[in-house]
Amino acid sequence: MKFTGSHVLSISQFERADIESIFEVADRMVPYAQRQRVTNVLEGAILGSMFFEPSTRTRVSFGSAFNLLGGDVRETIGFASSAIAKGESLYDTARVLSGYSDVIVMRHPQEGSVAEFAEASRVPVLNGGDGSNEHPSQALLDLYTIKKELQHHGRNDVDGLRIALIGDLKFGRTVHSLCKLLMLYNNITVSLISPEELKMPAEIVEQMRAAGHEVIESDVMEERIAHVDIAYSTRIQEERFASQEEADLYRGRYRLNQAIYTRFCEPNTVIMHPLPRDSREGANELDNDLNDNPNLAIFRQADNGVLVRMAMFALILDVVDQVDKCSRDVNWYTGSRF
Amino acid sequence: MKFTGSHVLSISQFERADIESIFEVADRMVPYAQRQRVTNVLEGAILGSMFFEPSTRTRVSFGSAFNLLGGDVRETIGFASSAIAKGESLYDTARVLSGYSDVIVMRHPQEGSVAEFAEASRVPVLNGGDGSNEHPSQALLDLYTIKKELQHHGRNDVDGLRIALIGDLKFGRTVHSLCKLLMLYNNITVSLISPEELKMPAEIVEQMRAAGHEVIESDVMEERIAHVDIAYSTRIQEERFASQEEADLYRGRYRLNQAIYTRFCEPNTVIMHPLPRDSREGANELDNDLNDNPNLAIFRQADNGVLVRMAMFALILDVVDQVDKCSRDVNWYTGSRF
Amino acid sequence: MKFTGSHVLSISQFERADIESIFEVADRMVPYAQRQRVTNVLEGAILGSMFFEPSTRTRVSFGSAFNLLGGDVRETIGFASSAIAKGESLYDTARVLSGYSDVIVMRHPQEGSVAEFAEASRVPVLNGGDGSNEHPSQALLDLYTIKKELQHHGRNDVDGLRIALIGDLKFGRTVHSLCKLLMLYNNITVSLISPEELKMPAEIVEQMRAAGHEVIESDVMEERIAHVDIAYSTRIQEERFASQEEADLYRGRYRLNQAIYTRFCEPNTVIMHPLPRDSREGANELDNDLNDNPNLAIFRQADNGVLVRMAMFALILDVVDQVDKCSRDVNWYTGSRF
Structure with missing residues (x-):
């Protein structure tokens, strides 16, 4: 353009x-x-x-x-x-x-x-x-961050990226836009991790598959973040669910903390989030104990x-x-x- | 000064x-x-x-x-x-x-x-x-616009101006100030078009007449905008009237659109408005079909x-x-x- | 530092x-x-x-x-x-x-x-x-003002300052901070003038005394502002009292005006206030008739x-x-x- x-x-x-x-x-x-x-x-x-x-x-x-x-x-x-x-x-x-x-x-x-x-x-x-x-500048800064973080770990290209998107994939404008941008690259593997109620719209999944990318859908997090370059977490808003119990169940299930990271992730996996992250009890999608993890890229995203x-x-x-x-x-x- | x-x-x-x-x-x-x-x-x-x-x-x-x-x-x-x-x-x-x-x-x-x-x-x-x-800067920008628009049509002076003021002339600070500024010039003809309830205060009318200007008062619009250089429209707020019916009656009566403009106005008549104009159904004092009319000066006013x-x-x-x-x-x- | x-x-x-x-x-x-x-x-x-x-x-x-x-x-x-x-x-x-x-x-x-x-x-x-x-910059500007006002009256130092603090000394962040800053100087005399309910916290009074400064506590104003370099007035909020009557009583008792100033204060006594002062009937801790008093330093404080x-x-x-x-x-x- x-x-x-x-x-x-x-x-x-x-x-x-x-x-x-x-x-x-x-x-x-x-x-x-x-x-x-x-x-x-x-x-x-x-x-x-x-x-x-x-x-x-x-x-x-x-x-x-x-x-x-x-x-x-x-x-x-x-x-x-x-x-x-x-x-x-x-x-x-x-x-x-x-x-x-x-x-x-x-x-x-x-x-x-x-x-x-x-x-x-x-x-x-x-x-x-x-x-x-x-919200195009958000999508661009996300992709720019992915590129810089990969470079930091010695990779020159976004092609071949393995990324997990976690949380509210239905209403999250951010993750929709990011998927669309990633389709401009080659050979992307996307793991979509969300509760059934908050799945990525089928249309986007189909577009990605039609473009030759691999898409995995799941409602559990741990195994799916085992082999990714980027774990991109988003906020799950409780009002999306029928009851508080159900909301707490899912919000609890997608909490990433240092123990889970150490146990499941590859050593260079980069953690991203569009911010703000909800640090209140019951939400806490990215635990504060990740703050010293050098691969926590959330503030570099903002920069x-x-x-x-x-x-x-x-x-x-x-x-x-x-x-x-x-x-x-x-x-x-x-x-x-x- | x-x-x-x-x-x-x-x-x-x-x-x-x-x-x-x-x-x-x-x-x-x-x-x-x-x-x-x-x-x-x-x-x-x-x-x-x-x-x-x-x-x-x-x-x-x-x-x-x-x-x-x-x-x-x-x-x-x-x-x-x-x-x-x-x-x-x-x-x-x-x-x-x-x-x-x-x-x-x-x-x-x-x-x-x-x-x-x-x-x-x-x-x-x-x-x-x-x-x-x-609101002196509003009055000044209105008069400046009048001057520039007249110049654009080959006239060098505000003296001799024919202007119609339309709408709420009772509460409209803008039109009061504009009248006072116009009194500094010579030989102005002012058509005051408003519902009876929203007439220009008598004091201002008398001052203008005493200063030798011609003032015509009316509650119908069409004929009165036939021979003016400027048609200056303002907003009529519905809460000024006893009933919604009455408000709609008057707001409807002072709507200027391209058909009315073409039928009644001289070809160079300039349309002004202090903005914002109300583009909602029922108000719509200046129709959007005027937007391509080169004599619609409302955005030049803002500039x-x-x-x-x-x-x-x-x-x-x-x-x-x-x-x-x-x-x-x-x-x-x-x-x-x- | x-x-x-x-x-x-x-x-x-x-x-x-x-x-x-x-x-x-x-x-x-x-x-x-x-x-x-x-x-x-x-x-x-x-x-x-x-x-x-x-x-x-x-x-x-x-x-x-x-x-x-x-x-x-x-x-x-x-x-x-x-x-x-x-x-x-x-x-x-x-x-x-x-x-x-x-x-x-x-x-x-x-x-x-x-x-x-x-x-x-x-x-x-x-x-x-x-x-x-x-609110450290407020405390600093207060002390800076004291210094400049004293200089204006020919004194080179804050040491030896005599100051009256008037009004709400319990909740007023400003006067607490000012007291702490004054403790860095030598030989300060502080008159604390407040209703019993709104006295300066005992801890601060003790610290000042322990540091060798003179502290006088009182609930009447007039005599206590007779021999000070600075009369520092603050706002008494009516919601601090049990009843409106009691609030009015105290707020009325600590009003400083030109007549009181002339009768009680030394000619060079400087009047200060953290602003805003409440100029409404019933409050009016510093009367507007002080506005022409050259020792009213409240706007110099802001500058x-x-x-x-x-x-x-x-x-x-x-x-x-x-x-x-x-x-x-x-x-x-x-x-x-x-």
Whole structure:
């Protein structure tokens, strides 16, 4: 795809080469995100950050990514007091708000709303999540993390990946998108581990199989995480079940902790999670005793989110080659951040 | 008036020459708002944006205008958790908050509150709307839009303007302010089209007539928009009426759509609205089928708001002549924004 | 203490020499806060401003202080929609959010939460208030104000200070912290004036006496403010009392106004208050008729807060010696702000 000036609404826009372009640029953003250098390539540019549904970390991650390129951020959070609530169409909202910024990131509870908004916008729009539909930057940061973690363990490619997806695979937007992205690669083995009620939609399973990937479905976790490169855990929300007992049963069954990891997993298996993980009694899908496990990649996922979002801004606003030219060394204390 | 260091609280501060100064500066802001150039003339300055009542577009428009001049913005939104709610006087709030910024824009639900705040502030204060009282930047952007639209159709002056104001003329702060501004010009013809219950206050009508302008009052729309340069529509809120039936009757009667426009209006008649327009069934004062009408100026109004607000900041902080000196070409993708 | 890269969680971290370092740097920030000069020493740096409990002035003061050093601010306000509310641990929140910024200021309703957060953070954390526990920048700005006010009256040192603390001394986090800081100095005389129900905790009184300071406790105000350098008033919240009558009695008894000041106080007695002061009928602990009293220092306290917070950022991020090197004259109108 042509990035310059484009909206990013869905991962279905991307071919494998596009994703590799994004990841290459993300790699080049590391010195800025890690504060070895600072760039002001987007000085004077404005990001319109429109979160009609709150999401602290997605909002702050996009905002920081834009600041790290030198730009300013104007934010809107919440819905109740917005003009949309007074009957304004998304068309009007988009026409108006796109006059205030150079690029917009938008999150909205309603499926398809961001695409509708983008159609009327006069500036590029990035989908920051539209209901149960799409959240492309999350899917990209997940795949980018997989790639980096594999590299760390000496593997150069996502092809041949063995991954387990664990938890709520029915409603989890994240795992749906990740599956779709993985279909762009070759020879993937996916273990889908969920309660019967929360299975991956059949359509996605069939697509993966039709594309030649191996898909295993199961409702027990332990054996299925024995031979994977990545164990990707997600949150099971109790309200998905008929009774509290049933919810507790399943949430308990998919808890990963250090003892289980040591007993079942290969030594290099990487643990991921879209966050937030629920650390309360009864949920606790990833136990805190994993926090010192060097293969717990959940916080590197969040860090990678900044890199991927910087890359998207740089590509869409066509400044990739100017980032370094507009840079200098950092002159304040940055410690050992990473 | 002297702009440098002044508060902007009411349109009654302005004489015609003042308005023309603002509009001249607004014209000079076009390359920055349209991202042909970027200026950092206000680098290091801080706008305190105090929205004790929410208003997304006014807030973002002011904030973006300040960013476009190179400044930073610190925002406060909402009322419930503010010190005012704990019994702090506006005097104290103003003394404290004015220590944190170089200029303040304030919106507050209570009439006169912004003026009271300004009196205690140590920095210039712009009124971003104080209840039903004043919203001077809205009135200015409306008049600026009228001027630009007339220019587009080959007319150099607001003198001699024929304008129809349609809808809720009783409670609409916007149309009151616009009438007051128009009185600074010569030979205006104003058609006031509203239900009997929502007529323009007699005092304003009398002032306009006393100043030699022609005022026509009516409760039907079609014939009255036949010979005007501007048809300025506003929202009729259903809660203004005794019954839903009556509300629907009137809201239905003042709907402007392309068929009515084609049948009744002169070919160059410009359509304006303070936004948001209500696009829901039953309201819909400006039909979406007008969206392709090149004379629908409602989004240009919003764009002009940024220009007028940039001009106000530049004049009040006395940097008009430095804006261009501190500028450079934009180096990121800007597409065809306008 | 070593400032570079450190958290600032509690005033108990500071020795007298540390405080004097902060105050020296705060003095050097005056030209920037008063807009004689502008510095961009922190250009490219990001402050993560996490206010899980709202506090407009603390938030804006920290944000403006960071902007005045040239940095950007990414804010989060409120709790309900945060990941913490969905069961995320403070550990996870800290790991994630600290990837988005160079330094964090955090306010949280729960005692100890900021320290817990700081432990997991990868960047320095400043405590912006954690429940009834600590609010170190408030204590520092109070002490800095005392020092500056004494200097203004020709005294070079806090040693020998005579201060009256008035109002709610039991629950007031501010006065507890101030007492602890004053213990770092010599020969302080403290008059504690409060209703019996709201007395200073015995532990603090004993510590002060043990350290050789003079402590006088009383439940009447007038005589006790006769021979002090500072009269520090605080808010008495009516909900602290059994009945409205009792609350009104006490709140009425500790009202300071110009007549009382003239009759009882020495001519140079400085009036302080942590703000907001309650100006409603029935509360009104510092009457508005004091507003023209040149010794009313309450707004200078707020201004000093910006200086102290700039100093903390400059010390922690180790840019003190670069602030002036990265500076230039201000080129916009600044009026007579102070």
